[in-house]
Amino acid sequence: MLIAAILALAAGTFGFRAAGVLLRDRLDLPDWARQALPVAAAALLAALAATAALTEAGRFAGWARPAGVLVGVLLAWRRAPFVLVVAAAAATTALLRLLGVP
């Protein structure tokens, strides 16, 4: 099941990539689709990020993780380098856990 899912996902993703490249001169995406795809992807990612930041196995994940994510988000909002965003989020959460915050 795992290998089938990975192969299907890899094949489908390559399909999207290759289709765009190969059909470049022939296919003209309607604007509503061109508009919807990135919005849908951003909404999915935002939903994923929010659930990953706040929940664990269907319940609240504890304070350490959202606090770390919040630090990362604030840094990203201030246009900090990407590496710093990721490292600061992880460090904050790790430190809080070290101090006993769940």
Place this chain on the structure above:
Amino acid sequence: MLRDIAAIGAAMVAVGASFGAVAVAAGLPVWATVAMSVLLYAGGAQFMAVGLLAAGSPLAAVLAGLLLNARHLPFGLTVGDSFGPRLWHRLLGAHLMTDETTAFALARPAGPDRRRAFWLAGTLFFVTWNLGTLLGVLAGGAVGDPATLGLDAAFPAGLIAMLMPTMRDRDTRRAAVAGAVLAVLATPVLPAGAPVLLALAGPVLLALRARTGSRGADPADGPRGGADAPPEPAGGRVGGGGPAGGPVGGDTGDGPHGSAGGPAHPRGRVSVPAGAGPERNEGETC
């Protein structure tokens, strides 16, 4: 150019490492983690797939991942002519085409410059991403519990940082916030994986609204207000934020109505969801 690529490449190693560690921590075998980075090679979908696979929803992982990666099709439509004349150039280039390489290629004028930039960035990003994955697999395994390193916070923080440029587009911002709230609220009551898919409701409604004509796209218009307009004032409002926003941005900057959404600022020219390289200069990509 190499310095920019190297800066993003360094971030790739870090994020790739966090992917490797997170995937292994989520219970994925090492071979599956490496296979995803080599064969799938799409950061956002890999993270998403790991979450859904770990949650026991392989079908959702495939569907959500594919939907996430559908944006690569317009990427290909946009930069696909910069890969080279041969078929294998195009097929290999297609596999190396990510948010970052697309943004990087678009920053260069079409022609030999863009082609060189694409292949240089594409090769280096692929190598650094997979190198990072390997490091993450090794380091994550050695550490034992990545939670002590706070890697579970690094993942959503990184995702949000990558999304930041897209949030300049109003519709994208609304859909993202609505999707996030909806998904979090639904998490306690729905099986894992499903809440995230709820986030699609907003964009689907937006798309249907835009598809059925320009009327719904601009609330300021009366029912007949936009009826005679060219079919896509809506495209004009959001098109600049799409993956094809670089090259198309010029002619989709403003709808005929100069819609109410504050069209003056350049929203998310580089609004590729996973495109948050640290050094990216957004102005260049157009």
